[in-house]
Amino acid sequence: MTSSDKGAPEGAAAPDPAEGRRRRLASYSVQNMVWSVLAVGAVVLAWWSLTFNPSESQRRAPVVSQTVPYVVQEAPWPVWVPDPGQGWTPTVVSYEPLEQVQTWHVSYVSPDGEYVALHQAADVTDAWLTAVLGSAVPDGQVSLGGPEGQQVWEELTGEVDSNAEHAYLLGPEVTGGSTVVLHGTADQEEFEEILDTVTAQE
Secondary structure: OOHHHOOOOOOOOOOOHHHHHHHHHHHHHHHHHHHHHHHHHHHHHHHHHHHOOOOHHHOOOOOHHHHHHHHHHHOOOOEEEOOOOOOOEEEEEEEEEEOOEEEEEEEEEOOOOOEEEEEEEOOOOHHHHHHHHOOOEEEEEEEEOOOOOOEEEEEEEOOOOOOOOEEEEEOHHHHOOOEEEEEEOOOHHHHHHHHOOOEEEO
C-alpha cells in the first residue's frame, strides 16, 4: 500500500474538487444576499428618517409667550393673554387677518381634553363673527370674570362638538376697544378657569 492510500477506506471515491467549489459558491451567495438585504434596509431606514412627518398630535406645542410681545406691540388695544399653566396645551397662536380683520387667536386643549379658544379683534364684522362662531346663536347673558373683573357676557350656543358649542362674547365698551370671544367644547367651569388667568397687556 502506498502512502497516498493511507486513511482512505477501501472502495471510497476521492473528493470531487468541483463539488467543493460549488458549496463555497453557494455559501458566498447566501452571505452576499444577507449583506445586500442589510444594505437595502439601511438605505430604506435612512430615507424614512429623512422623510418622516410626525402627526399633528406629536408636533411640539406652540409657545404662547414667544408670540405675545409682537402682538402687544402691534395691536391697538389691550391684548388678552391667557396663562392657564400645567395641563392646558396650546394648539394655535396667531395674529393675522380673519375675514380681513386683524385678529389675536390663541387656543388650548383643556385638562379634560376639551377645546377652548380666544379670538380678539376690533371693528369686527358679521363675516368675522360667523367665522369665529359658526352657527352659534344667542342664548342669554352670563356673568364671567376676566382682566377687568366680573362682566356680563353674551352667551351663545352652537352645534354639539363644534368649535363654538359654547361661546361667550364681550363687546368693546369693556375691553378697551376690542371684541373678545371665548368659545369651544368645554363647560363653563373650564372657561372660568382660563379667564381667571387672563391679563390685558399693552
